[in-house]
Amino acid sequence: MPENKMPVPRATTASPYDSQPTPTNASVPITRFRDGNRFLSNFWFVPQGVSFDQMTGPTVEHVFQAAKTLDRHQRGAILNARTALEAKTLGQKVDLRPDWEFLKLGVMAALQGSKYSDPQLAALLIATDNAHLEEGNHWHDTFWGVCSCSAHDAVGENWLGRLLMIKRSLLLA
Numbered sequence: 001m002p003e004n005k006m007p008v009p010r011a012t013t014a015s016p017y018d019s020q021p022t023p024t025n026a027s028v029p030i031t032r033f034r035d036g037n038r039f040l041s042n043f044w045f046v047p048q049g050v051s052f053d054q055m056t057g058p059t060v061e062h063v064f065q066a067a068k069t070l071d072r073h074q075r076g077a078i079l080n081a082r083t084a085l086e087a088k089t090l091g092q093k094v095d096l097r098p099d100w101e102f103l104k105l106g107v108m109a110a111l112q113g114s115k116y117s118d119p120q121l122a123a124l125l126i127a128t129d130n131a132h133l134e135e136g137n138h139w140h141d142t143f144w145g146v147c148s149c150s151a152h153d154a155v156g157e158n159w160l161g162r163l164l165m166i167k168r169s170l171l172l173a
């Protein structure tokens with residue numbers, strides 16, 4: 001049948017708004033940053049480095065912990081820490097800058113921006129699709145993650161997960 005002779009579809013009384021929404025295939029929530037999702041952790045080694053405020057380190061954790069202080073020597077020691085856990089431990093003993101509580105979310109957001117400027121990491125983050133992200137933990141981190149332990153029953157504000165989900169949206173915008 002010639003294209004211009006296609007039968008005209010018959011009008012129906014059904015409104016398009018009557019139809020049920022197509023169910024979306026919501027991705028499975030990611031509640032542990034381990035195994036294939038380990039790259040989401042701030043402890044993940046970033047080959048090109050992570051930078052903020054003239055500091056560069058091998059993981060988000062190194063630079064985040066160093067940013068807690070204005071002391072150059074303390075910053076240097078943290079940035080040179082052999083592991084992210086060592087950087088975190090050193091970060092708990094620094095002379096904390098007085099404005100840290102006001103700054104920490106912005107610093108973490110900037111560091112996620114630096115980390116996911118790596119195209120391979122950005123692709124991995126985008127591949128999490130629309131999955132809810134949260135760093136479930138047992139180390140009582142109820143600010144950046146969600147803690148489940150004998151003292152906490154899945155308690156946490158999940159700010160790291162929220163920043164990651166925002167970053168994912170920005171990468172797709």
Ligand SMILES: Nc1nc(O)c(N)c(N[C@@H]2O[C@H](COP(=O)(O)O)[C@@H](O)[C@H]2O)n1
Binds near residue numbers: 043088135144160
């Ligand atoms: N102990 C530990 N192990 C991991 O594998 C982690 N990803 C973390 N989390 C990070 O610790 C930081 C919180 O530091 P402050 O308590 O604000 O000093 C933050 O980067 C978490 O993602 N911890």
